[in-house]
Amino acid sequence: MFLRKVVNNAKRLAPNIRTMASQGPLVDLTVDNDGVSIMTMQRPPVNSLNLDLLRELSKSLDEVAKNKSRGLILTSSSPTVFSAGLDIMEMYKPDFKRAEEFWTTLQDVWFKLFGSNFVTAAAINGHAPAGGCLLAMSCEYRVMVQGKFTIGLNETALGIVAPTWFMDTMCHTIPMREAEYALTTARMFTVDEALKIRLIDESAADKADAITKCKSFIKKFERIPPLARSITKQKIRQAPIKNLQDNRKADSEEFLAYVKNPKVQQSLDMYIQSLKKKA
Numbered sequence: 001m002f003l004r005k006v007v008n009n010a011k012r013l014a015p016n017i018r019t020m021a022s023q024g025p026l027v028d029l030t031v032d033n034d035g036v037s038i039m040t041m042q043r044p045p046v047n048s049l050n051l052d053l054l055r056e057l058s059k060s061l062d063e064v065a066k067n068k069s070r071g072l073i074l075t076s077s078s079p080t081v082f083s084a085g086l087d088i089m090e091m092y093k094p095d096f097k098r099a100e101e102f103w104t105t106l107q108d109v110w111f112k113l114f115g116s117n118f119v120t121a122a123a124i125n126g127h128a129p130a131g132g133c134l135l136a137m138s139c140e141y142r143v144m145v146q147g148k149f150t151i152g153l154n155e156t157a158l159g160i161v162a163p164t165w166f167m168d169t170m171c172h173t174i175p176m177r178e179a180e181y182a183l184t185t186a187r188m189f190t191v192d193e194a195l196k197i198r199l200i201d202e203s204a205a206d207k208a209d210a211i212t213k214c215k216s217f218i219k220k221f222e223r224i225p226p227l228a229r230s231i232t233k234q235k236i237r238q239a240p241i242k243n244l245q246d247n248r249k250a251d252s253e254e255f256l257a258y259v260k261n262p263k264v265q266q267s268l269d270m271y272i273q274s275l276k277k278k279a
């Protein structure tokens, strides 16, 4: 009933809108009363990005590209985790064919999010390490809920080198000097630290407040001609996008070489054990 009301309202706001039922259970996509697409990752316990979740994110991003909503807010259904980043089990002793598809789907999600024409914001309602931070940084605006949460690219701590496009996305968000220091030291930022270096744009009291603040950002574009806005965004983001487009295959091969490396597998093994010991 509620969903029907939301869809009807969205249709009123955007006549060409298609039904906004989610593509599957791992991502919920709705257009709310303000005509904003809310994309919620819901893969318990920590929204780790496995192939299935990435496929659904990719499809949902296609939906948003078509639905003519005012913008996208990416968030999570978990009260403490935005996304734990790449699902380590996709990299640990993987089936290489699946690993390749996993990586190309991750690339697709990044192209569609970082390179989107529509306005994007992340309501980061919990921890956002690694790929979680990448998704947030791929948006144009970030609001993070206050709490003992952290955000950052921690790949080097796992013995993994973050791909160039992860680095590019960070350099697009914070100054290069800060990015180099954060990447090499696998630095995870508290909410206040992230705010200080503008890794996030605002903090929020809770998820509802984060969504409201993301909407205020999206609302700013009511006064800006949309074509000028989207072309400007495309141009300013062009270099990292072109770089991955030109090197997509090599990037996948590099990932596969990493996961085939026994030393990387050893680091992942230790990391998985350390995560389990925590419990």
Ligand SMILES: CC(C)(COP(=O)(O)OP(=O)(O)OC[C@H]1O[C@@H](n2cnc3c(N)ncnc32)[C@H](O)[C@@H]1OP(=O)(O)O)[C@@H](O)C(=O)NCCC(=O)NCCS
Pocket: 045, 046, 048, 080, 081, 083, 084, 085, 086, 087, 088, 089, 127, 129, 130, 131, 154, 155, 158, 275, 276, 278, 279
């Ligand atoms: C996100 C995080 C802060 C959440 O902490 P938390 O709420 O205390 O949750 P837990 O650490 O207990 O994790 C819950 C479960 O998810 C698993 N998990 C966490 N992150 C995961 C990941 N990235 N991939 C796969 N499984 C993961 C844990 O092993 C644990 O599994 P278990 O229930 O079988 O023991 C923490 O899980 C974390 O730091 N994860 C690793 C993030 C990371 O380094 N990602 C980089 C991947 S390249």
